Amino acid sequence: MQNKRAIFGAKGLPYLLLAPQLIITAIFFLWPAGQAIWQSFLREDAFGIKTTFVALENYSRLFADPSYLNALKVTVVFALSTAALSMGVALVLALAVDRTLRSARIYSTLLIWPYAVAPAVAGVLWWFMFNPTIGILPYLLKGVGYGWNHALDRGDAMTLVVISAAWKQISYNFLFFVAGLQAIPASLREAAAIDGAGPVRRFWTITLPLLSPTTFFLLVVTIVYTMFDTFGVIDAITEGGPAQSTNILVYKVYQDGFVGLNLGSSAAQSVVLMGIVIVLTVIQFRFVERRVNY
Amino acid sequence: MVENQRWLNVLAHAVLILGVLVVALPVYIALVASTHESGVFLSGVIPMLPGRNMVETYSAVLRGGLSSQMSQPIWLMLGNSMIMAMMIAVGKIVISITSAFAIVYFRFPFRGLAFWMIFITLMLPVEVRILPTYKVIADLGMLNSYAGLSIPLIASATATFLFRQVFLTMPDELVEAARIDGAGPMKFFRDILLPLSRTNIAALFVILFIYGWNQYLWPLLVTTDPSYTTIVAGIKRMTDVADGTPQWNYIMAVAMLAMLPPVAVVVFMQRLFVKGLIETEK
Numbered sequence: 001m002q003n004k005r006a007i008f009g010a011k012g013l014p015y016l017l018l019a020p021q022l023i024i025t026a027i028f029f030l031w032p033a034g035q036a037i038w039q040s041f042l043r044e045d046a047f048g049i050k051t052t053f054v055a056l057e058n059y060s061r062l063f064a065d066p067s068y069l070n071a072l073k074v075t076v077v078f079a080l081s082t083a084a085l086s087m088g089v090a091l092v093l094a095l096a097v098d099r100t101l102r103s104a105r106i107y108s109t110l111l112i113w114p115y116a117v118a119p120a121v122a123g124v125l126w127w128f129m130f131n132p133t134i135g136i137l138p139y140l141l142k143g144v145g146y147g148w149n150h151a152l153d154r155g156d157a158m159t160l161v162v163i164s165a166a167w168k169q170i171s172y173n174f175l176f177f178v179a180g181l182q183a184i185p186a187s188l189r190e191a192a193a194i195d196g197a198g199p200v201r202r203f204w205t206i207t208l209p210l211l212s213p214t215t216f217f218l219l220v221v222t223i224v225y226t227m228f229d230t231f232g233v234i235d236a237i238t239e240g241g242p243a244q245s246t247n248i249l250v251y252k253v254y255q256d257g258f259v260g261l262n263l264g265s266s267a268a269q270s271v272v273l274m275g276i277v278i279v280l281t282v283i284q285f286r287f288v289e290r291r292v293n294y
Numbered sequence: 295m296v297e298n299q300r301w302l303n304v305l306a307h308a309v310l311i312l313g314v315l316v317v318a319l320p321v322y323i324a325l326v327a328s329t330h331e332s333g334v335f336l337s338g339v340i341p342m343l344p345g346r347n348m349v350e351t352y353s354a355v356l357r358g359g360l361s362s363q364m365s366q367p368i369w370l371m372l373g374n375s376m377i378m379a380m381m382i383a384v385g386k387i388v389i390s391i392t393s394a395f396a397i398v399y400f401r402f403p404f405r406g407l408a409f410w411m412i413f414i415t416l417m418l419p420v421e422v423r424i425l426p427t428y429k430v431i432a433d434l435g436m437l438n439s440y441a442g443l444s445i446p447l448i449a450s451a452t453a454t455f456l457f458r459q460v461f462l463t464m465p466d467e468l469v470e471a472a473r474i475d476g477a478g479p480m481k482f483f484r485d486i487l488l489p490l491s492r493t494n495i496a497a498l499f500v501i502l503f504i505y506g507w508n509q510y511l512w513p514l515l516v517t518t519d520p521s522y523t524t525i526v527a528g529i530k531r532m533t534d535v536a537d538g539t540p541q542w543n544y545i546m547a548v549a550m551l552a553m554l555p556p557v558a559v560v561v562f563m564q565r566l567f568v569k570g571l572i573e574t575e576k
Contacts, residue, residue, distance in 0.1 A: 032426035118508035
């Protein structure tokens with residue numbers, strides 16, 4: 001930890017200053033997390049009267065449960081598709097903004113506001129647009145012979161939640177791609193241009209490799225976003241359906257815990273999620289530290 | 295820009311205009327829907343051009359809620375959202391800035407432990423610990439209260455790290471000068487550190503306000519009493535209608551109102567927003 005040369009000498013004051021944060025952390029973060037870990041080794045009987053210690057049985061059941069394995073698979077598909085869509089679109093827009101001079105600011109303003117829309121509200125908006133009976137897009141799709149129904153078709157449902165989740169994340173990725181592009185020295189691109197490399201070639205050989213730290217950072221952030229912040233999108237559009245096809249891990253914890261009241265399994269799922277967050281955080285801090293300079 | 299190729303510039307503008315339109319499309323359609331009467335939606339497809347019913351829809355929604363689907367007036371939900379967002383944003387900033395001050399400017403036993411305890415909160419988003427946290431809140435009798443809505447979300451590692459970085463970059467001479475002049479730690483904090491971190495506080499506030507306003511899962515669980523419902527959590531309940539079709543014009547009006555405050559913050563405080571976004575990810 002970095003240290004200051006000049007410090008104050010008071011004895012009790014620092015504890016007093018830290019107290020509010022540490023008390024909240026202990027009561028609402030560490031204690032519940034500990035509870036989840038403890039609960040994950042227990043099983044309650046059907047009436048909630050007797051609790052027995054079952055060691056790792058909740059975990060072994062969990063990983064033998066086809067619906068949990070399905071949720072894992074759905075989460076991976078959802079996270080990677082959302083990351084690909086939102087980062088791809090954001091990169092194209094960032095490259096375009098990087099070419100414009102005076103109007104860059106206006107375009108940026110018009111592109112970044114979806115960041116502020118709540119995931120649940122974004123879900124409601126897209127759900128309305130794709131409503132099978134009155135939505136605009138199903139109507140247009142019917143014109144080309146495709147019967148859209150995300151309440152019945154698993155592919156349609158996944159497509160819709162991916163679009164809604166990606167729509168919200170474009171703005172964030174866009175801002176960081178623009179910053180990353182501006183950090184690339186113009187002299188490199190000029191040198192390549194003098195050597196006869198066209199815009200497309202320059203993109204593949206100079207811009208894209210130099211953007212790779214930004215890209216990796218955004219990939220991690222977007223995966224964290226899709227795994228933990230898209231509960232509202234899923235709940236507003238599909239509620240995990242049809243037939244579990246959009247039931248991501250976070251949604252399943254909620255369903256099994258609050259709707260199904262299966263405490264042991266829900267706790268074990270929480271612990272698995274904690275493990276995933278810890279791995280992602282370590283990746284973020286260990287490998288993404290020296291990514292871009294603003 | 296390296297060379298001036300006209301077709302590339304035209305292409306860039308075309309891509310951007312297309313992007314802006316596609317990004318705005320869902321909101322435009324919702325806005326249009328909120329200006330029509332509910333009868334319009336019974337006949338086939340959503341209209342694409344604005345209607346004349348805007349004032350009626352919005353005033354009905356704000357005053358009375360949606361007659362058949364829910365009882366709470368929307369202005370009450372907007373108020374709840376505002377209270378929750380402000381409590382979360384201000385609370386996070388206050389406890390983080392004092393923690394960072396303690397960690398940077400003092401030496402005391404367990405300093406490293408305190409730092410790690412705060413760091414761990416980064417790895418425990420609400421979504422991961424919902425059930426046990428819900429139980430803690432229930433045991434403390436904090437269900438259906440503003441404290442229950444906001445306090446469990448308040449601890450913040452990112453904000454603490456941000457302020458720690460800001461304080462570490464401040465020159466040591468400031469502390470030395472303050473000590474020579476006989477100023478105690480709290481006077482130094484109030485008269486020197488706080489004014490110097492003003493823009494950082496403002497930038498962080500913008501980000502945290504949006505974070506607080508957009509909370510969905512937590513208010514959904516903690517508030518069973520409709521008078522504490524926030525607008526983001528409430529909108530889902532309006533779309534679940536047991537009988538008949540939802541009143542689309544009202545629902546979309548509520549959606550517009552739910553996104554207006556945070557979007558306005560981003561648009562009107564764009565510089566602070568971008569600063570906050572980039573700083574909190576460092």
